[in-house]
Amino acid sequence: MRPLILAVLFVGLFGMGAELLLLQHTGSVWELIPLVLIGLALATLTWHAITQYPASVRAVQGIMGLFLIAGVAGIALHYQSSMEFKLETNPALSGWALFWAVMSAKTPPALAPGAMIQLGLLGLVYTYQHPSSCAQIEEPRRGK
Numbered sequence: 001m002r003p004l005i006l007a008v009l010f011v012g013l014f015g016m017g018a019e020l021l022l023l024q025h026t027g028s029v030w031e032l033i034p035l036v037l038i039g040l041a042l043a044t045l046t047w048h049a050i051t052q053y054p055a056s057v058r059a060v061q062g063i064m065g066l067f068l069i070a071g072v073a074g075i076a077l078h079y080q081s082s083m084e085f086k087l088e089t090n091p092a093l094s095g096w097a098l099f100w101a102v103m104s105a106k107t108p109p110a111l112a113p114g115a116m117i118q119l120g121l122l123g124l125v126y127t128y129q130h131p132s133s134c135a136q137i138e139e140p141r142r143g144k
Contacts, residue, residue: 005126010045012119013038030077033070034116037063041123052132061127067120074113081108 017038025031041063048056082105086093093101103110 002126002130005122006045006049009119009122009126010042012115012122013042013045016115016119017042034074034113037066037070037116041067041119045123054132057127057130057132060123064120064123064127067116067123071113071116071118071120074116075111078108078113079110082110 017035020035020038025035041060044056044059044063048060079102082102083098086098086101086105090101
């Protein structure tokens with residue numbers, strides 16, 4: 001099952017990276033963060049797939065933790081940007097009406113960065129009790 005999860009993770013990372021590039025998600029430093037993380041994740045996962053070192057498992061876990069943080073931050077940034085636009089076009093919006101207008105906006109989609117969270121969680125599932133990270137050092141046997 002673990003190799004299948006790794007394959008799905010690679011496909012998801014390539015797909016999300018391609019989508020962000022096609023959408024030209026490169027206008028600011030904040031927009032580059034997911035692309036940089038995707039690049040780091042692809043490099044780290046490739047290293048891990050080749051070596052299976054305990055350090056590579058920890059590196060994957062670290063990158064996936066950053067995916068979770070970036071996903072939450074991305075949702076907040078998308079929400080804020082969309083809210084500013086909605087208030088600019090209709091200053092009378094407030095409360096639930098404003099919330100629903102922001103959440104249903106097509107650009108920027110408020111929950112799109114949730115895909116970063118999904119990939120982060122998938123990566124953490126992949127590394128959960130990974131055989132490389134659970135390698136135990138055997139104590140030398142004592143003579144009987």
